[in-house]
Amino acid sequence: MQALFENLDLVLFAALFVVGYFAGRWNERRHYASIRRREKDLAGVLVFSNRFPPAASGRAATRLVAGSAVISEDYFKGALAALYSIFGGRVRSYESLIDRARREAVLRMKAEAHGLGASMIVNVKFQTFAIGGRSQNSVKGVEVLAYGTAVAPAGGA
Amino acid sequence: MPEYRNPELPEEVNNSDRRPLASFFVLSAAALAAFGVAALALVFFGGELARHLPYETEMRLIAPHAERYPPRDHPVERYLQRLADRLASGMSLPPPMAIRVHYVNEPVVNAFATLGGHIAVYRGLLERMPDENALAMVLAHEIGHARHRHPVQSLGRGVALGAALSVLSTGAGGGVAEGVLGKSGMLTLLSFSRAQEDEADDAGLDGLALAYGHAGGAADTFRMLREAAGARGRSEPPVFLSTHPLTQARIDRIAGAIARRGAKADGPRTAIPEEVRRALEKDATQTTRPSTRSAPAASRIQVRVVPNTRAGNTLE
Incomplete structure (x- = not known):
């Protein structure tokens, strides 16, 4: 018992590590399932990086739409990333964070456009912002903001 | 707009984290190995x-600790000091060392x-x-440690290990460093390597033969000492045996070292x-009498008073 208290930092690390791994995996699996389902549902809303809609679309109403998502790392991902930072290479544990944040942001933007009756978003751009991580032990998160111009048939928006 | 479609992107391109736990263990094993090498260095x-x-x-x-143990006017301590001075005079100690x-007065x-040439x-x-002669060998062995500055080397190793461990865990590393630098640990928990033991044995033999x-x-x-441990059976061997096995190899090594020096293997014993024997007996009866009345309590207190001598390294 005393040994437990003397090495409280190690015990704490182990606990956070285990919780981070299992909770993080479970959350990520659920989030990806939701992302795939909604991507199918909203496949009708097309996304373009072009500044203007295709010429054939005729008179249209336009409106700014945006979607933003903040995804946090878990303790396990952070520990793994710290190891990657020693040896270099792809920081694989953070790739899924960015991937989820980007796809979630697009989905929220698409949902907004869909609510406006638009079937395409043009001039789509992304911004990312790192949250936390200023102090060494803080848990890091990432925000991805997706925004663009929703194009709806005239009168629809 | 039937001519436009957003394709479904493959999942593996942006998210390749397939076996995170395996990569964690491979990477942390590599990091630990690197850390181990650094710590050893x-x-x-x-x-x-x-x-x-x-x-x-x-x-x-050592001064703050030594102050708590001033020289006592005890026949045993006077005798031990005289014997040590006689042995040390032949062991070429570096000038400032005393x-x-x-x-x-404990039955351990x-x-x-x-540190500082202090021997208990x-x-x-x-x-x-x-x-x-047998007692002189023990003293000469300990003087040998002091002469080769093993205690301070052991201290340096302990502090370095504590510093290295505190990179991993402040708790564990601080504990080690504190144990080494702490009040009681510093005095009794210094451990010596086998090579240092051999060095002290050699220096001790020289001092003994010269005296x-x-x-x-x-x-x-x-x-x-080994027979004493054997006679007591499995019930609590003397402290030094638990940390420092008295192997036949060590006895053979000492016999070989005596032969190499050309020293006489034996001679008249002193x-x-x-007066010293009587003082020891007096101390023994004075300290054991109260303990016969409440043996468990007394032995428990004794363990608590010198916790480090039981765990520590002795006669090494």
Whole structure:
């Protein structure tokens, strides 16, 4: 018992590590399932990086739409990333964070456009912002903001 | 707009994290191995650098602890100090170094050398010594440690290890560093390597042979201590055995070292003065009488008073 208290930092690390791994995996699996389902549902809303809609679309109403998502790392991902930072290479544990944040942001933007009756978003751009991580032990998160111009048939928006 | 479609992107391109736990263990094993090598290097250099610490600095380190154990006017301590001075005069100690022997009135079979040339000898060990020659071997061995500055090397290693461990965990590393630098740990928890033991044995043999003209008692000391442990069976062997096995190899090594020096293997033995024997007996009866009344409590207190002598390294 005393040994437990003397090495409280190690015990704490182990606990956070285990919780981070299992909770993080479970959350990520659920989030990806939701992302795939909604991507199918909203496949009708097309996304373009072009500044203007295709010429054939005729008179249209336009409106700014945006979607933003903040995804946090878990303790396990952070520990793994710290190891990657020693040896270099792809920081694989953070790739899924960015991937989820980007796809979630697009989905929220698409949902907004869909609510406006638009079937395409043009001039789509992304911004990312790192949250936390200023102090060494803080848990890091990432925000991805997706925004663009929703194009709806005239009168629809 | 039937001519436009957003394709479904493959999942693996942006998210390749397929077996995170496996990569974690591979990477942390590699990091730990690298850390282990660095820690070993630190510990090695810690010991080597400590050897070059000026002796005056070592004295300053130990001074606050030494003050608590001033020389006592006790017949046993006076006798031990005289014997140590006689042995040390033949062991070519570096100029500022002086040996101070402390007699500890406890039944533990133990003796150890620590920083600043301080040597502690316990009553339990003295009672088992058949003659002065055997006792001289124990003292000369501890003086050998002091002469080769093993205590400060051990301290340097301990501090370096603590510093290295505190990178991993502040708790564990701080514990080690504190144990080494702490009040009681510093005095009794210094551990010596096998090579240092051999070095101290050699220096001790030289001192013994020079003082008595023969090396009688050297092998006896270790053989006697081993037999004492055997006679007591499995019930609590003397402290030094748990940390420092008295192997036949060590006894053979000592016999070989005596032969190589061309020293006489044995000769006339000197008895421990009767006055010292009587003082030891008096101390033994005075301290055991109350303990017969409440044995468990007394033995528990004794363990608590000298926790480090039981766990610590002795006669090493």
